Amino acid sequence: MSVFHANRLANLQANTDCIRNLCILAHVDHGKTTLSDALLSTNGIISSKNAGKIRYLDSREDEQERGITMESSGISLYFKVLRRRSPDNTSGAPSGPPSMEEQEYLVNLIDSPGHVDFSSEVSTASRLCDGALVLVDVVEGVCTQTITVLKQAWTEHVRPILVLNKIDRLITELQMTPHEAYLHLCQILEQVNAVMATFLTGEILEEDARKLEEAKLKFLSDSASSQDPSADFEWTLKEIDDAHIYFSPELGNVLFSSAIHGWAFGIQHFAQLYASKLKVKESLLRSTLWGDYYLDPKTKRIIPHKALKGRNLKPMFVQFVLDNIWTVYQVIVMNPNPTKIEKIVQTLSLKVLPRDLRSKDSQAVVTSVMTQWLPLAPTVFLAAIDKLPSPKQAQPYRLPRLLYPYQDPPLPPKNAAETAIYNCNASEEAPAVVYVSKMFAVPVALLPENQRVQLTAEELRARGRSERERRLQSRTTDQSTPGDPSALALPIPSSSEAVSGDVPLEESPAPAEEGHALIGFCRLYSGILCEGQQLYVLSPKFNPRLPARLQPQHISQVRMGKLYLLMGRDLHPVNRVYAGNVFGMAGLGGHVLKSATLSTTLDCPSLSSMLSHSAPIVRAALEPVRLAEMDQLVQGLKLLNRADPCVEVYIQETGEHVLAAAGELHLERCLTDLRERFARIEIHVSPPIVPFRETVVFQLASSGANVSETTTPVPKPTLTNSTYVGVEGGVPPVATVKSAVVTVATSNQVFEVVLSCRPLPETVRSFLRLHQDTIRQYLITQKSDVEIGELRDNDELTATLGDPLTTDRMDDSNFTLLSLGEFLNTLKRLFKEDEKKSKTVWGEVVDRLWAFGPRRVGPNLLVNNMAHYQPRPWHYQHSSKVPSSQCLTPFRPASPSPDESENLGVGDPTKVSRELPSSPTTLHDGITERMAKLQVDTSADGGGATTEGLPKRELHLRDLEENIVTGFQLATLNGPLCAEPVVGLCYIVEDCRLVLPDTNSAGTQSNHSKGNTSYLLQTTLPGQVISAVREACRQSFLTWSPRLMLAMYRCEIQATAEVLGKVYAVLAKRRGRVISEEMKDGTSLFVIQAQLPVVESFGFADDIRKRTSGAASPQLVFSGFDYLDEDPYWVPTTEEELEDLGEKADRENLAKKYVDGVRKRKGMFVEQKLVESAEKQRTLKK
Structure with missing residues (x-):
């Protein structure tokens, strides 16, 4: 070879x-x-x-x-x-042995x-x-x-x-x-x-379900046009050959x-x-x-x-x-x-x-x-x-899937760039399209250009000849001018010559700067690349259908650096790279974050981001040992964020730099890279941070003490019960639990909200968790092109408030994007199924959706149950710019007239629900000016002084709608137990009311802060509304029995019968739950499947190897969140509990332990008894 x-x-x-x-x-x-x-x-x-x-x-x-x-x-x-060689015998002569x-x-x-x-x-x-x-x-x-x-x-x-x-x-x-x-x-x-x-x-x-839905819609439209009610719909599953x-x-x-x-x-x-x-x-x-x-x-x-x-x-x-x-x-x-x-x-x-x-x-x-x-x-x-196929054979069937991952069957090429990609065109005329799958770090000193150049034999002979000629010339000069004192001086080499005659300039190593260079791990799909070529860098979010001026944050230009042939730990420089090859590229360090598409033309789709089956679940807060080295830590985190495709780096609202990794071993590797390669400083690392989720179960809290343990309620207004104006009998469109209804008002008593919550069915929660991308798609598509162009992504460090894992959909390959109609119809069906199964009445909860949360895509619902007000549809909430047709003129009725009530849909909630949009591109025709007016309790019909520079206007609920949604988002992002995200709850807004002061009364004319609506909207009222709604959500949450949800690993262990008992002992010690145990056929190995909390998994692999002497090794895969069926606020109340456990409940409350641990880490108050005067204890002398 x-x-x-x-x-x-x-x-x-x-x-x-x-x-x-x-x-x-x-x-x-x-x-x-x-x-x-x-x-x-x-x-x-x-x-x-x-x-x-x-x-x-x-x-x-x-x-x-x-x-x-x-x-x-x-x-x-x-x-x-x-x-x-295939025989080529066209002359009929006898053929010889095959060549x-x-x-x-x-x-x-x-x-x-x-x-x-x-x-x-x-x-x-x-x-x-x-x-x-x-x-x-x-x-x-x-x-x-x-x-x-x-x-x-x-x-x-x-x-x-x-x-x-x-x-x-x-x-x-x-x-x-x-x-x-x-x-x-x-x-x-x-x-x-x-x-x-x-x-x-x-x-x-999956494909058959999609085609069946399309066929049903076409059948219904055809039957409606032909007016043939007797037509039958038939559908057969297509047979596919699976032998290949x-x-x-x-x-x-x-x-x-x-x-x-x-x-x-x-x-x-x-x-x-x-x-x-x-x-x-x-x-x-x-x-x-x-x-x-x-x-x-x-x-x-x-x-x-x-x-x-x-x-x-x-x-x-x-x-x-x-x-x-x-x-x-x-x-x-x-x-x-x-x-x-x-x-x-x-x-x-x-x-x-x-x-x-x-x-x-x-x-x-x-x-x-x-x-x-x-x-x-x-x-x-x-x-x-x-x-295996060559690139020319593979790209025609692979690239359509990469470019359009949700299109089946694949789409034909739309432009010259796609045609070149599909055909793996390696000609000079073809546009160059490169995919960078990741960035990897190489020490600068090990780059080929910084290493000693090995000269060939011809170069060595040429160097010897030039050296002999130089010495001969020097000797001749000395003999020709013996009396010249300057001839005794040594020749001074020029700047282009080497100081030593033994080592030429070309062979001396170039001074290498310290640190690491980021090299792109690339593949060229079409065209030819040469060093120094100018390319566009397209991020995974680049959309070729939009003009470049509207998405400058997704486009940048870069001049290519060196091109390398990848040789494991070594790199070999090359001058050109042709389509179909895998290679390395320098010069992308400041332009590519994790992955990107490079192209010589902007008429090129960005290759979709990679599908990953692991998510960063283990986190740690970092800080330098010497605070003066904080800049080096930040730069090191930026390099690590670019070099590792799975790591996530973000800044919490407390200012901590948090590193999120896929597991304990991945976190160790990232910290090693920071200390030795990227930051090269000493780093303090916090204990691993594990995410939790907060939820409730169908069991009302036995005492109201839970509310006061974690929150300080805002003074409640005089509103004693939620009423539904114009609704006969006070029956709301969405059924509520009366004991879970809370009322909270702002500190200035201007705004009050009546709100309740209830747990969502498990099927609905799982559906929302798996289809967050569907929700996100319709939130994003409602933006105008200008708004999309105004968005900015921070490619260096993701500055977020809290935890990026506010969603727990971990497998990107197990979901499909649904249309808005399919999404809402499926949601309705799931609620109907739960009504039949659990006898729980949900009513028109889907038609009255106000928002999803947290971050507008999470598995929590905000539902409007007010008969006198219809908010914007949930998929318009994300856009700050509202069409002019929805801008409202001031209007202040004392109470709606019967005709107006009929137009508003009051008294018949189905009229409101029928006006909900059927598609995201259709504006809500039912939102009229009069529907957006707030019910205002005031005895005066006008008046009020005009504040300086502020036009006088009336206060509408539409003005505070975004503040209400923001309060809901904050409440679901930080739950009441330990400020972790909330999942699986439906918050129902029963009523909202404004109580404006009488501007004609004595003492109010001089106080412009109370007499001018514009002043209120621009100063304290929006923030107070957010706080009130957030507090109402928290109090309503605590009326139920709260529960923590633990992040769980699916653990698989292979062990022999001799160490099986030790494996079970380690699992029990770390609160693991064995799911199955099977023996592999033909072997003496047992395969154990178990569930293990992530919070208990640190050091688990080392522990199990030590206990079994290396005979068993676990494999941990994140599987989602699971309930911890223990109330963190439980205390003994019955006679049996008091007799067994005493008043102090000496038994360890695991949920309370986890809650207190998270609250301590976040600097929140914890119920903990401290000894104030240790020297005064009774047992001091014992």
């Missing part, structure tokens, strides 16, 4: 048909990096003896120490194939992590590649991360090859017979194919390997070997070597299982494949026999050195023999070349 040469690889980039971009995906410790080392050894990068030991692509120190991959890294490899044709290939290989904390690195790897090697440990089988990477490959339309790795463990550890191993391999293959079938089924059902998605050895997309021993094979290898011996066609052997096929020893024919007739024959895969491999391991590893080893080597005609055969290390001997017989690298390379 040819030794690696970077120039040859650079030349191969121009031929897109000879390029393969593939990544290696697997669960942690399933052999990805060992397989990568074996492939690298073929290019002479590392020795074949050290494959699996060096872990070349794990370039970080902590990766080498822990033995796991933490960052995806790429390398370009060279592979040459000799193929038979051989040499074909060269460039394989861009990306190794990705397997730990769940680094799933975002898997996303970056799969986005850049067209194919994948999916490794599965045949002992552990299909694990959680295996399913995750298969889902990632399916979503990204990456064509996979399944590699069943570590087959040697079946022989040496489990000591299976060949037939048992065959059955075990069949089961693993069935499990993987079952996972692939679930992906296809989900996609088919499954893994099958006869198709060539399954390999069997042992990466640690350096061997692998496919069915085709043994088919070629036995075709001539058995005198059977090779194509027939390919289709029968795997499966229930047997060789009849009498007839020498291949027979199926039904033709066995009771004979005890071995399957062909066992007889011709596994038996031979088992024999090699038996005579080398299990029962060493040097004589049989030599016989095997001679029979197979292997070139193994005698010293290797005489080695005392049986592992080294079996590696030498198996590497010569079934070499791993050629097998994997040939499978990648034959079964």
